[in-house]
Structures are given as C-alpha cells and as structure tokens.
Amino acid sequence: MDATIDSKAVPSNEERLAKLEGMGCSRKRYEDPRFIQGKGNYVDDIKMPNMLVGVMVRSPYAHARIKSIDTSKALAHPGVYAVLTADDLKPLKLHWMPTLAGDVQAVLADGKVVFQNQEVAFVVAEDRYIAADAAELVEVEYEPLAVLVDPLKAMAPDAPTVRDDIKDKDVGAHGARKHPNHIFTWDIGDKDKTDRAFDNAEVTVKQDMIYQRVHPCPLETCGCVASFDKIRGDLLVYITSQAPHVVRTVVGMLSSIPESKIRIISPDIGGGFGNKVGIYPGYVCAIVAAIVLGRPVKWIESRTENLTTTAFARDYHMTGELAADKDGKIKALRVHVTADHGAFDACADPSKWPAGMFHVVTGSYDIPNAFVSVDGIYTNKCPGGVSYRCSFRVTEAVYLIERMVDVLAQKLGIDKAEIRFRNFLRKDQFPYQTALGLEYDSGDYEPALRKGLAALDYPALRAEQAARRADPDAATLMGIGICTFTEIVGAGPSKMCDILGIGMFDSCEIRVHPDGSAIARMGTISQGQGHQTTYAQIIASVAGIPASLITVEEGDTATAPYGLGTYGSRSTPVAGAAIARASHKIREKARKIAAHLLEVSPDDVEFDLDRFVVKGAPDQAKSIKEVAWAAYNNVPEGMEMGLEAVDYYDPPNFTFPFGTYICVVDVDRYSGETKIRRFYALDDCGTRINPMIIEGQIHGGLTEGFAVAMGQQLTYDDAGNVLGGTLMDYFLPTSMETPHWETDFTVTPSPHHPIGAKGVAESPHVGSIPCFTAAMVDAFAHLGVTHMNMPHNSFRVWQQSHALNLDQR
C-alpha cells in the first residue's frame, strides 16, 4: 500500500466529522432499533430450559411476631418444588444479608416482621400461576406488635422497638447509637462558629419542612433469573441491576462461590432511577433456590411489591436556619434532619457517608459557616432509602437550601432573583472550598440566572403577578418559582466514596479490530441513558474511529472490566472519563504505528480527526483504519501487537453541574387546581456529548420532579399499612398532566475531567422539585405563607387556600 494519500481523495473536514458522529452531535441512538421493534432483552424476557418461577409470601402486618409458618399445604400443591423460609436459609447463613449501608437485613423474616409486605417465604413452582396459588397456601401465624411509623416519635422512651436483633447494641456502623431505634447521628461543619454567626446575625430565619417518602418507580420492576451449573460450579444471574459488578461481589460474599465462577448479566434495563442499586431478598432467594434445586429460577416483582418493598426515597424531616445581614448576604446555615430509614438501614450511599452527599446543602451560595446534623431512625416501614435520580441525598439538600433562600428573601422583602445574585459564588472563586468540606470544580451561576430571567421576561411576570394580587376578585393566583441549584455528581473519588470497601472508580476497555472497527466494554450499565450511543461518540472524537463502527458492551461481568455501575449521574463523569482516557491511549499507540508506517519520528506525526499526518506535510498521512491493520502485522520493533487499551479511572473530585430553573404556576384559589404555565430549565453540564440525549434526559428528569412535587407520596397509616401500593393510587404523571418543558443551556466544562463533561440526568430532578414548591409558595407568599410541604396536589393546595379563606366567593 502506498504510504501517502492523495490529498484530493481525502474528504473535507465536514464530511469526515459527519462520518465520525463524535461529541456534540445529536447522533441517533444505537439502542433504538431493538426497542422500537420489540426486540429488547429485559430480565423478564429471559427464558431458560427447565426454568422455575418463584414468588414471595409477604407479611400483611407492619410489625408482628411470627408464631409459626406451615408450608406443608403449599409444598403438597402439584407443580411446587420448594418453599423457603428463614429456617431453610439458616444452615446456609443466608437468612440475613449485609446492606450497602453497613446494617444487616433479613432475607426472609426471622422471628418477626418489621414492615408491611416484608418477605416471609419464597415459593418455587413450575409457573407463575402455580406459584401464586401455592403462596396462598403458606400459613403464617402472626402476633401483631405495636407499630412505629413516625420517625419524630422513634426516640421516645416508650416507642416500640423495631429491631430486636440490635436493640442492645450501642454502636452501629456509623458510630454511637442513642436509642434502640436510632441508627446514627452524622454531622459535618463547624458547630461553634456557625452558632456564633447565628448569635451575631442581624437577621435569622428558620423553617421546618418534610421531604415526603416517594418511590422511584421505574416502569420495569426488579427481578432476576438465576441458574447454577452443578458440574462446572458456575452461577449465572440475569438481574435488573444498576451495578452488576457489585452484585457479583455481594453474591460472592454471601455464597462463598468465588467471583470468577459468578457471572452477573444486566441485560436491557427498563429504567432504574436508583431503585435497582440495592440487593433485594428476591434475588438472594432465587439464587439459593437455583443452587438447591439445580434448575434456573426466575423471580419478578409485581408492581405492588416494587412500590411497597423495594427501595423508597427521601423521607427527610428537615429544619433549616439561615443567618444573614439586612441586605440578605448569608452568613451561616444550620440544618437538622430526622431521616426515616425504615426497618433496615439499606440506603445506597457510599460507605463513609451515612447521609450521602447531603453536605452539598450550601448550594450555589458563598456561605462561610455551616453545620449540618442528620439522625437516622428505624421505623416499621420499607427499607432502602435510595438516591432517587440524584446522587446520595443531593435532592433533599438542594430542596432545603433553595427553600431557605426564598424564606430569607421573603423575610427581608428582597426579590428572589436579587437575593441569589447577592449570594452566588463568583466565577473567579472556583475551585471553591465549601464550609462543609467540598471543593466545587467550576461554575458560572450569574449568567445562567440572567439568561433565564431574560428568557421569561421576569419583570413582566412580576408585574402581572402584582396586578393579579391587587385584584381581590382574581380567581387565579400566580406563583413564580426560581431555583438556582448546584448538583454534585460523578461519585466518585475512591478516597471519599466506596461501596462495601470497593472504591468508586469506573472502567473501560477498548479493542480496535484489524479492520478499524472497535469494541468498548464498560463497568457501567445503561437503564435508558443511551450509553452505547454517547460512549461511541467519545471514542469517535478522541480516537478518530467512526461511532458507527464501535460496539459498546456493558452489564456482563464476564466480559466487562470491573466498574461501580450507573447511578448518581456517574456514567459520564466517571466512566466517560475512563473511555476518553482509554481512547487517548489507543490514539497514542496508533500515532506511533503511523509514524513507523510513514517512516518518521512519532513526534513529527499529529492526529487529525481520523488520521495521522506528518507535521507540515498534509499529504503524508495514515488513516486510523490503515493503522489498525498495521497494528496486527507491522508494528515498530519492541511494540506489542494489537491496538487495545484499558483504563480504570478514579476521579480526583466530584463534578458540579448547575442550573437555573424558573416555573410559573397558576392556582385556582377555589379548587386548589394548578396549572404549570411555563417551566424553563437551563442546565450547565459542562461539555455536551449528545444534545438530543441530554434534552431527553432533562425532559424525563423534569417530569419525575413534577411527579414528586405535585403528587407523589408513599403514605402509611398508623398501623403501618401502605396506602397506595398500586399505580391506581400512586401518582405517575401521564401525558395529559405533564407540562411542556422549555430547555436551555450554558457550557462550563469541568476543569478536572478529561473531556470537561459533568453529567446531567439528575439535575432536572434535583432542580425542578424546589422550583415547583417555590412557585406554589410564591402564589400565596403575599399572604404570609413561607412554605408548603409537598406534594402540592389539588386537595392540599385547596387546604392552604381554605386556611386563608381564599376559597370563599
């Protein structure tokens, strides 16, 4: 082959860029053809020869002693192969399992049940109908116990004790325990300095607020198919998991099977949102049953099981306080939280952070003093507090600070936009050390807010609102909400974040084949984020291989390098960095091979989109395709054959995307009905890889935020019964009530990320929820209302209206 390329034959830069489909273009999703043709491969689609189906027997009581379990009738039912109870798991030491938060959780209830629908027995049968029939035949005798549902009453001396197994332990995984229902007290910041700032402040404000218990509710419930090859000793598990490698490690720990003999596959996943990070009893039981019976066992949750027993989110009872001067400049923040963790502390937080990354609570503001304390509490509710579409309690933190800034503005009579301008971190303050120990990487908040205010003509909106307020006959109240949030994503640096002792790095392995096409394998797993599309775009831009020639594989622990998975918007900030760095390694090796082929020094060869060019001689070039071929037959002396690279990326810091959201709401003062008139969302996620996918993620996050703010709540009655365990009662917005979203952006790259990307998918959820509340409160603010707890459904809004006598004609 001729060493030179006819320069006329080289397509234009535009044509080559288009062919690459690299970063910045709205590449259509590689994933879509299979989904739109019904060829997705979700866990419940897996069918194996001789497969059995398992279903759970669950407790109708929230708190009860189990006097007896009689499985004989169920076992005698034709087609039933096994009925597991805690007693069956005991010899295997599998009746309890470790949680991600350092606690233990009963796999099947051991002596007593501690929340409604807790797993009591596992019935394995030929098909789902027989299993369901047989589950009805398991006879459990319960002795009901007093129920604890209110976390604020949990530390009372006469409160019912949720956890008999640890009631006498005065030290937990996160330090001293003060009460049998107490899990931990976690605090951060300088208490004395903060208290002094409050003592000396010109103005202080204080507000209680409840961030209600909600559920991530992905459309696909959790489930798995476990299969054990007794001859080879191999365990294969298909599972709905956002972190398949971690599942492998946990399964290895529990089963004593070496990890090399365990293969976990997360195939297509029908949404995760944090719900699919944890390990659930159903997984363990299916695996045990598969090993014991020697036949594959499938377990798939029902919707009610998903809503009532797999990881909930939030449930933070918060008190915020701000100290400021008369001009609204904030001097200090003080926060206390009572966190309801349910019956087992199964939060999916990094091991060292019992309250996750709640310490981002100083938000986008230059707050010199801050102190935060969080008390974790056991109650008779479902365990598993997850970071639902946020990283580790950021949603609660942003909600608190955004509410408090509004409360302060209201007290001082300062416009809500203006008070933000007075307190924003300035661009030149980054990297910025917060009073709670974080280092923000980059941000530029003021232009973002200015852009938003201009886009909605904020002065005109305020004028309209003033006119509305001045008219006593106006049937509609008008509220304007502003939220200027800073997110914290990209968990994370292994020095700060780990799961069960494994650092939160992520990984990528790229192999370029002789024909110039490539495969990349990742430690993450997409649940709809379009990883296969965007990851290929990164490789295309960095290594010059057209995205259409790149296969991206995830979710199979047998082939993918170890990674900590996808949650907390960590895929782009962490795995995206790994893929960029691995791509760069490929490019560097390719450059050396190109230099060898061109018979010049590597220093004289530079990378140009998809080829390597001799400096000053643009007609002397080798395409990446030519180099790939040469990598397998003609490499410089001493160089290994092949064109591969692996990168395990441990980020030096988190990334801090931010945004400005503005909501305009109309409220019918007579009925409490609301209409989101406009919702503007400006996001800055640093470098943008695929604008189409980013916009889609933002739409989705906003819609989930709308659901949380305006209608969602997992409600319990005093007996611990879940009120609303189906989609009949639990609010998921349909196309009818979902508002129209307006999106916008600025670009402030992360200085420490190889391609400057920060991650985006959670920002719209984190940022929108306080924005909705702010708009709702603003509708009533002129009447002295400073806060309204979510969800702002019509009944509750009407109650507010009624309390102010506004519903009277």
Place this chain on the structure above:
Amino acid sequence: MIKKMMVTFKLNGKSTDVVVEPRELLIHTLREKCLHTGPHIGCDSSHCGACTVDVDGMSVKSCTMLTVQADGSELLTIEGFAQGGELHALQEGFMQEHGLQCGFCTPGMITRAYRLLKENPDPTEAEIRYWMAGNLCRCTGYQNIVKAVQYAARKLRGEPVQTSYPLMETTTH
C-alpha cells in the same frame, strides 16, 4: 388441575394455536407461549399500558384480557410493525424524535399510537396527549413521544418529515 382450552387467533397475520388455562392472561400467553416479548408487564392494574396490543382494531391492555377471550381475534403486537425490513412510520418517528429511553414502554406506546393514527390521521398535540394518557413513560416526559407521533402522522399522510434533532446542527462547545 384446571382444564385447559385450545385458543386460536391470528397473531401479526399468522394463525396461532395455544393451549391455556381459562384464567391465563393474554399478556402471559403472548410473552411466554408465543414468545412475543415485545409487550411488557409494568403494573398489575392496567394502568401503565406497557402491554398494549391491538385486538380486532382496538387498543387493549393485554394484562386485562383473558387469552380465551381472544379466540378468533386478530392481534397486532409490536413484532408485527416492521414489514419486509421496513420500519413502520411510528417506529421511525420514535427513533428520529428521541421518543424513548429505556424502551420498556415503547412497544405499548407505538401500538397505542398506531390505533390513534388509524382513527385520527391528523391529531393535535392535545389529542395525542389525551389518546396516549393510558400509557405511562418514566423516562421521556412525553414531549418527544408527542413529537414522534406527529412525525409518523405526517409521514403516513405523505407529507415531508424532518427530525427535530438534526445530526450536526448544534451550538455546543
């Protein structure tokens, strides 16, 4: 044991026989006996629409119908949409307008939108939102689903179509 029954229907144009218990739900028959796993199960209460199929010209949530009720029916599932390697206009629309993310609701969405466009080839946005309200999506926020249906409607009416997300027209970094 419950006595089983033979049921015959046309599934995506192909005559199909299945033997089921009278209590078996159509979604289970389709997924587990006919191995048409496109329709999905997302709830237990016929709210989510992930299992939507077309039965004799009507959108039906197949978790809400017994298989024996489908005897003699013509069924259309997502597997019957692409013809001769050509995507249906709706499939193309969902892809071009980014009307899906995790893809779990998508087969039901497309099947439902198919019936909408059969009955109303030129729906307004409000009509699309009303017609699609029985199908839940947790990822997209519906905005792009509406655009996907509009795209397909235009294409089926023979009008020119264009994606809202052209490949290279971006203003990023």
